[in-house]
Amino acid sequence: MTAFLARNLKRKLVTLFLVTVVSFLIIHLAPGEPAQVDPLNPKFTPEMVERFRRAFHLDRPLPIQYVLFYRDLFTGRSVSWKDNRPVLEKIGERFLNSLPLFAAGTLLTWTLAFPLGIHAAVRRGGFFDRGTAFFAYGFISLPGFFFAYLLILLVVNTLAVPVLGMETYGFEDAPVLYRLNDRLWHLLLPAGLGSATGIAVLSRYVRSQMLEVIHQDYVRTARAKGLPEETVLYKHALRNALLPFLTMFGLLLPGLVGGSVIIESIFSWPGLGRLAYEAILARDYPVILTLNFIAAVLVLLGTLLSDLLYAAADPRIRLE
Amino acid sequence: MMDPAALAQADDVGQVQHRGRLWRTFRRNRPALAGFVFFCAFLVLAAIGAAVTSGREPLVDPGRVRLEERLRPPLSPARDGANPPFLGIYLLGTDDLGRDLFARMLEGAWVSLTVGFIAVGISVSLGILAGGIAGYYGRRLIRLRHAALALTLVAGTILGWSGHLPAGLLLVAAALWAGLGMRRRRQEKGRPRRPGLLDRPLIDIDGFLMRIVDILLCFPSFFLILTVVALLPPRMITIMAVIGLTSWEGTARFVRAEFLSLREREFVDAARALGVGDPGILFRHMLPNALGPVFVSATLGVASAILTESGLSFLGFGVPPPHATWGNLLADGRRFLFDAPWLTLAPGSAILAVVLSFNLFGEGLRDLLHPQAREGR
Numbered sequence: 001m002t003a004f005l006a007r008n009l010k011r012k013l014v015t016l017f018l019v020t021v022v023s024f025l026i027i028h029l030a031p032g033e034p035a036q037v038d039p040l041n042p043k044f045t046p047e048m049v050e051r052f053r054r055a056f057h058l059d060r061p062l063p064i065q066y067v068l069f070y071r072d073l074f075t076g077r078s079v080s081w082k083d084n085r086p087v088l089e090k091i092g093e094r095f096l097n098s099l100p101l102f103a104a105g106t107l108l109t110w111t112l113a114f115p116l117g118i119h120a121a122v123r124r125g126g127f128f129d130r131g132t133a134f135f136a137y138g139f140i141s142l143p144g145f146f147f148a149y150l151l152i153l154l155v156v157n158t159l160a161v162p163v164l165g166m167e168t169y170g171f172e173d174a175p176v177l178y179r180l181n182d183r184l185w186h187l188l189l190p191a192g193l194g195s196a197t198g199i200a201v202l203s204r205y206v207r208s209q210m211l212e213v214i215h216q217d218y219v220r221t222a223r224a225k226g227l228p229e230e231t232v233l234y235k236h237a238l239r240n241a242l243l244p245f246l247t248m249f250g251l252l253l254p255g256l257v258g259g260s261v262i263i264e265s266i267f268s269w270p271g272l273g274r275l276a277y278e279a280i281l282a283r284d285y286p287v288i289l290t291l292n293f294i295a296a297v298l299v300l301l302g303t304l305l306s307d308l309l310y311a312a313a314d315p316r317i318r319l320e
Numbered sequence: 321m322m323d324p325a326a327l328a329q330a331d332d333v334g335q336v337q338h339r340g341r342l343w344r345t346f347r348r349n350r351p352a353l354a355g356f357v358f359f360c361a362f363l364v365l366a367a368i369g370a371a372v373t374s375g376r377e378p379l380v381d382p383g384r385v386r387l388e389e390r391l392r393p394p395l396s397p398a399r400d401g402a403n404p405p406f407l408g409i410y411l412l413g414t415d416d417l418g419r420d421l422f423a424r425m426l427e428g429a430w431v432s433l434t435v436g437f438i439a440v441g442i443s444v445s446l447g448i449l450a451g452g453i454a455g456y457y458g459r460r461l462i463r464l465r466h467a468a469l470a471l472t473l474v475a476g477t478i479l480g481w482s483g484h485l486p487a488g489l490l491l492v493a494a495a496l497w498a499g500l501g502m503r504r505r506r507q508e509k510g511r512p513r514r515p516g517l518l519d520r521p522l523i524d525i526d527g528f529l530m531r532i533v534d535i536l537l538c539f540p541s542f543f544l545i546l547t548v549v550a551l552l553p554p555r556m557i558t559i560m561a562v563i564g565l566t567s568w569e570g571t572a573r574f575v576r577a578e579f580l581s582l583r584e585r586e587f588v589d590a591a592r593a594l595g596v597g598d599p600g601i602l603f604r605h606m607l608p609n610a611l612g613p614v615f616v617s618a619t620l621g622v623a624s625a626i627l628t629e630s631g632l633s634f635l636g637f638g639v640p641p642p643h644a645t646w647g648n649l650l651a652d653g654r655r656f657l658f659d660a661p662w663l664t665l666a667p668g669s670a671i672l673a674v675v676l677s678f679n680l681f682g683e684g685l686r687d688l689l690h691p692q693a694r695e696g697r
Contacts, residue, residue: 141672
């Protein structure tokens with residue numbers, strides 16, 4: 001177990017290092033550079049550009065820039081080129097905004113997808129199964145923002161659900177309970193939208209897993225023993241069907257960073273995805289690279305976590 | 321004993337029967353059949369659309385601006401006599417410049433399809449290449465000299481590119497010369513040499529390629545696509561290339577798995593015993609057997625490429641203007657969401673329908689190619 005962890009961590013660290021190199025190269029070898037973002041601005045005299053380049057080490061050779069950048073990142077000194085604020089502070093603040101959206105979306109996805117998928121598998125070929133299949137394919141095939149606009153059309157014209165932002169403007173002084181309520185209403189649409197595709201994909205997957213397990217010999221044995229159908233389905237079949245989802249659970253983590261650019265843009269939600277988008281538009285390299293680094297760490301942590309979870313749940317798997 | 325002709329005929333009959341059975345099974349899967357029919361209809365429509373809207377004097381002109389007929393609702397009659405829209409009415413209404421939405425949708429159909437197919441073409445070929453090499457040659461070792469060679473080549477190319485042409489050419493030439501030397505020495509196969517420092521094994525090919533896949537998986541894909549597309553000059557080809565280059569890992573993984581198992585099969589041994597070379601084994605004997613799942617994932621990939629393009633358009637990084645795609649029509653329409661909802665609804669529903677048909681068709685194919693899964697349900 002310890003040996004597995006050590007080997008795995010070493011491998012992951014090497015991958016992480018390569019990821020930092022690759023992302024750095026992608027950003028810096030692309031044509032154009034931030035000092036030239038606005039050549040028509042009269043304030044950008046050649047001296048200004050020169051000072052700017054020196055301040056952000058842009059006049060040094062690439063390998064040195066690389067070292068300097070990651071030194072700054074790890075010592076927490078790197079600042080956004082856009083507004084000179086520390087990158088980590090900016091990201092931390094946006095992270096707190098993204099978290100409720102992510103949590104609500106994930107919660108919705110996982111609580112709804114499982115019952116839907118299991119039910120569809122048990123009543124295979126029936127009305128419910130076909131209905132969910134229809135909707136699932138629909139949601140998978142719908143461009144996310146088109147669906148969002150359809151909902152906005154519906155919601156703004158008929159129901160009084162708030163659509164934009166995280167809370168109603170000027171609500172800062174309202175009592176806590178009102179503010180909480182307001183927040184929750186604002187969360188409803190983006191979280192619902194964000195989870196729609198997830199529910200569709202996951203419920204199909206749950207269904208197919210469940211179907212695969214139902215036809216195993218041990219389920220037939222359980223039935224033959226005369227166990228009640230409930231026990232057979234939910235104890236013998238479901239527990240085994242759940243195994244692959246442990247893997248997916250670990251892979252959820254990276255969704256925190258990259259998952260929601262479009263949703264956050266539509267609803268003007270000041271979260272991490274939106275931050276990434278703004279940083280890309282402004283060529284704010286420190287923010288882009290830091291976000292990328294965090295995403296990579298989350299992916300690697302996620303795969304490690306899912307390996308460990310899998311080993312903990314399935315006695316057939318030994319990590320060596 | 322049967323004579324060869326009869327044998328061949330029997331074989332043909334078997335083939336035909338097999339195909340017939342597959343087709344019957346496929347036909348029973350109603351949604352997949354519907355997807356397939358719609359998919360074909362869409363192909364025809366896109367081809368017709370490209371034919372009618374391109375050329376110097378197109379039958380219906382998607383670029384014609386009629387400022388006096390802005391934001392007309394669908395089915396309203398046209399007053400522009402010089403270049404009337406199809407049937408003389410705006411079937412799907414007009415946009416904020418008075419351009420005929422129907423004509424633009426026709427033009428966009430072809431462009432959207434091109435984006436989807438080329439992106440998937442790139443990703444599938446890369447996936448087959450990487451997966452095939454990893455699966456078939458995976459156990460061969462990459463030695464220090466190979467790495468040194470590759471590094472010299474890359475350094476030479478970069479140097480040559482960035483202005484130091486003579487130095488770059490020198491490095492490339494040196495690398496090529498060393499490479500040829502290595503090849504000659506391998507063919508000699510004389511006395512065994514003592515392995516030197518340059519023969520130190522670094523990693524096997526399989527491990528190397530899978531490491532690349534690991535690295536790619538570390539980037540959230542939409543974020544990566546967005547970054548690259550935003551940094552590069554906006555061109556249609558970059559968007560297709562970037563979507564293709566960031567989505568080949570899945571194909572590579574299962575082609576690799578398929579090749580690993582195919583490599584051990586008897587018919588591959590038989591082919592090798594008959595003296596078929598590596599390319600023949602790879603392309604004539606193994607690849608066709610691994611193509612089924614590739615085809616499925618390609619079909620699903622076209623759907624997701626069209627969706628990705630529309631997402632990029634929404635963020636302002638889609639296929640740039642003169643070209644209309646359904647993605648950027650949809651993205652442009654949102655400014656008039658409340659005043660002219662048809663500008664959003666028409667391209668949106670079109671994308672939904674096409675992506676849905678690709679998905680249904682792909683899933684149907686998967687069911688067809690995985691009989692175990694079919695019996696399971």
